[in-house]
Amino acid sequence: MSVRVRFAPSPTGALHIGGVRTALFNWLYARHHKGVFILRIEDTDQARSTDESIRIIIDGMKWLGMDWDEGPSVMQDGAVKGYRQTERMDIYREYAERLLKEGKAYRCYCSPEELDARRKEALAAGRPPKYDRKCLNLKAPVPGRTPVIRFLSSDEGTTIVRDLIRGAVSFENRQLDDLIIMRSDGFPTYNFAVVVDDVTMKISHVIRGDDHLNNTPRQVQIYRALGYEPPAFAHLPMILGPDKTKLSKRHGATAVTEYVDLGFLPEALMNYVARLGWSHGDQEIFSVQELIEKFSLENVGKAPSVFNQEKCIWLNHHYIQQADPARLAGLVLELLKKDGVVQEGKEPDGAWMQKLVRILTERSHTLVEMKISAFPFIQDAITVDEKAKTKHLTPEVAPLLSELAAKLKTVEPLTHDNIEKVFSDIVNPRGLKLGKLAQPVRVALTGGTVSPGIFDVIEVMGRDKVVARIEAAVKMIG
C-alpha cells in the first residue's frame, strides 16, 4: 500500500510547536516510506482563517526544511490557492447529499435554543444529553427554518478505532449522538470535512494529535457510511508546557517564528521536536537523513511530553558547532543588520566575518548570543562595564597596557602566536601570571570580562581598534 499522509492545519494564527511535531511526524513517515506528503488547509472556520496565517505556516515549514508533494500555492499577490477546504464546498455538499439520499443522514430543523432546552431537561432527568432525533422522521421541511444535516449514527454495538500507537480503542456507539455534518450556513463541520477530504485525497495514514482520538469513532462511522474503509490512524501524544497543561502562548515561545527570532537553527528545533514522543534507543542527535531512515511509528510513545527549552538550547549549541562558518556568518550578519549595528552596503568583509564567527561559535548557544558577542568587534565604540573597570583597570596595570599597546603597533603579522609572544614578554620578566594582563586587556577591548581567548580577540579585532582601545583604557585609568 502506498503511503499518502497529510498535515492539515487550521490557518488561524502561528505555526506552533505542536503543529510542527504533527507535520514532522507525517513528513518523516512519508519520506521514510517514499510516500506522498500533502499540506492541506482546514479553513472552514472562515471567521478566524486568514491567508496571512497560511503563509506563516508555509514559511515555517520551509524554514524547517519540510517539503510537500501536494499543497497550496502562494500567488504573486500573496493569495493562497488550492488544497483548502473553502474551495471544496461543493464536494462536501455532494457527499452530504449522497448520505441524505441513502438515508444515512437527515435534515434537522431544531433551533439551538430548543436543543439547549432539551439538553438541560435531559440532564435534569439524569439522561445523557444526546440529540433526541426529533427530526429523524420528519415528512416535510419546517417552514421558516434552514436545516442542518445530521449523520444518523448507529446506537448499538461498538466502534473500534485501530490505532498504530494506541492499539484497538473501542467506543460504545450509544454514546455517540447524531452529529451535525453540515451547518445551516452550508458549511461542513470538522468531522465531516476531514473524512471527505481524507477519502478524496486517498489518505492512507492519519497521523495527528491525540486530541482527535475521541472524534475518531464518529469519523470511522462516516467512512463506512460513505462506503470506504477507514485509513490507518496514529494519534500522537500531546506536547505540554512545564506545568503539564497543553502547550500554549502563556508557556513562552510556542511559535516557530519565535524560535527563529530567538536564534535557533532549524535543524536543532527539528531534532528536538523529533525526540518529543519518539526515540531510537539512546540516540539524541539525528541528522535529517537519520530521522528519515530511523523514524517509525512503532517507536512513538503514548505519554504526553513536556517541552523543555533547556534541552532544545543544548541541541542548538551542538548544531551551531557543526554549522558551516560561512552560513553562520550570513545569519549573524542578518541579525546585526536587523539591529542596525551594520548598515546595508557597509557589510564587513566576508572572510573576516567568518573568522569572527569561528572564535564566537564555541560559547554561543544561540545566534542571538553570537550576535551580541560580535558587537565589540563590529561597533566603533564600546561601553565599559563599571564593575569590570574598577576591578581590572587599576593603576598598576597601566604601564603594562602601555607597553602592550606599543608592542602591538609593530608586531608583524598580527597573529595569535605572535600576540601570545608579546604577552609573554611583558608578563614573564615580572613573574606575573597571564591572567593579570589578559583580564584588563579584555575589559579594555570588549568592555566586559567575558570573551573568546584574548589572543584571538586581538587578532580578529585588528590592530587599529586594539591599540586605540588599550590606549583609551590607559587614559581612563588616569
Added chain:
RNA sequence: GGUCCCAUCGUCUAGCGGCCUAGGACGCUGGCCUCUCACGCCGGAGACACGGGUUCGAUUCCCGUUGGGACCA
C-alpha cells in the same frame, strides 16, 4: 458530569518477564582543564505513583485506586 487516553529520575527517554544493585540525554552538582566565560573530560545526587493479583520471578502482563490529560457537553 460523560467518554476516551496516559503514568520510569525535575524534564526527554531506554526498557517490549529474568541481562535492572533500572541505561542514556538535558538540567543540577563536585572536580580537572584554564587568560575570563564557555567548550571538553572525570565523578555525584536523582525515577519504576499506590494496592492487589498472574508467575518460580515483575518496571515489564491483568484488575483496581490515585493522579494527569484530551474530547463532548
